[in-house]
Amino acid sequence: MDFSFPLDPNPLYIPRNYKWESGADNVSHENKFGFIGAGRLLGTSYFVADGVNEKGLSIAELYLPGEAQYQPAPEDNKNNLAPHELILWLLGNFGSIEEIEMNLSDVNLVSVKAPMLNIVTPLHWIITDETGRCVIIEPTEKELKIKENPVGVMTNTPCFEWHVENLRNYLNVRPKQYEPATFGDYTALPFSQGTGTMGLPGGYTPPERFVRAAFFKEYIDQAENEAAGVTNAYHILATVRIPKGIVVTQEGAEDYSQYVGTMCNQSRSYYFNSYDNSQIAKVTITDDLLQVDKPISFLADKIETFKALN
Incomplete structure (x- = not known):
């Protein structure tokens, strides 16, 4: 989650039967399932930017500036939602x-500002479930539709199809070392290991980060269990995390990776x-947690901790 405004989220549990009111048309909603994600109280309602629910459905939202299109007003016989409310409704x-596919056409995303941020957030969403299927939703047309995601990666603008096509520019990138090359009587030897990765883009634009994430996800040693899967996820995301001071907006604000969230559907x-x-915190949806009837914010340490070995 990269942002210049300090979001200050924590792992947040939203319980079953949670009631909330849409900012799009003031209609009340009541959720069926409990879920855990990174979020906080904004105004009078709780919101998350990503999460996994008790049925093993996971979602994360990312930015799509210049491409996201929302509707100017609510419509009758539609589920009218603000963009920042879609995850709350889906999870x-x-x-x-x-199930989402059968109900998505009923959604009308209305151009409503997010509380506290005071902007209409230009979003798109990546979704997985317990089957391993991965899809995205990009609000570039009036009717929302599911797009299959064969790569399993998503980042910010431009739209998903552009990122996938751009992978064709990196067919030369590979984990295996390149062989020495001969120039006349001179044989050029590699300086060290890693020549196969020459050509991987190193900047922090969305296209560069998409390529790096797709490459690392494709070739990293496959995890044998959940703990190894989480470790893999953090190694992959380490290649795209933005430290403070490296990306500065036109307004002079620092855009940086405020947190990393990883979900296990199983x-x-x-x-x-x-x-x-850098210590990884964990919250699991347990039977006891499912009995809770109010949102719970789990406070994660925001100060670096070290394990003293002497």
């Missing part, structure tokens, strides 16, 4: 991508660490 009511677990603390 609270659906257990699979197939165990219904959410893993989290903040910018200032």
Whole structure:
């Protein structure tokens, strides 16, 4: 989660039967399922930017500036939602991508500002479920539709299809070392290991980060269990995390990676660490947690901790 405004989220559990009111048309909603993600109280309602629910459905939102298109007003016979409310509705009511697919056409995303941020957030969403299927939703047309995601990666603008096509520019990138090359009587030897990765883009634009994430995800040693999967996820995301001071907006603000969230659909677990603390925190949706009837914010350490060995 990269942002210049300090979001200050924590792992947040939203319970079953949570009631909330849409900012698009003031209609009340009541969720069926409990879920855990990174979020906080904004105004009078709780919101998350990513999360996993009790049915093993996971979602994350990312920025799509210049491409996202919302509707100017609510419509009759539609589920009118503000963009920042879509995750709250999806995680609270659906257990699979197939279920979302059957109900998505009923949604009307209305151009409503997010509380506290005071802007209309230009978003798109990546979704997975327990089957392993991965899809995205990009609001570039009036009717929302599911797009299959064969790469399993998403980042910010431009739209998903552009990023996938751009991978064709990196066919030469590979994990394996390149062989020495001969120039006349001179044989050029590699300086060291890693020549196969020459050509990987190194900047922090969305296209460069998409390529790096796709490459690392494709070739990293496959995890044998959940703990190794989380470790893999953090190694992959380490290649795209933005430290403070490296990306500065035109307004002079620092855009940086405020936290990393990782979800396991099978165990219904959410893993989290903040910018200032590299220790990974974990919250799992347990039977006891499902009995809770109010939102719970789990406070993660925001100060770096060290394990003293002497």
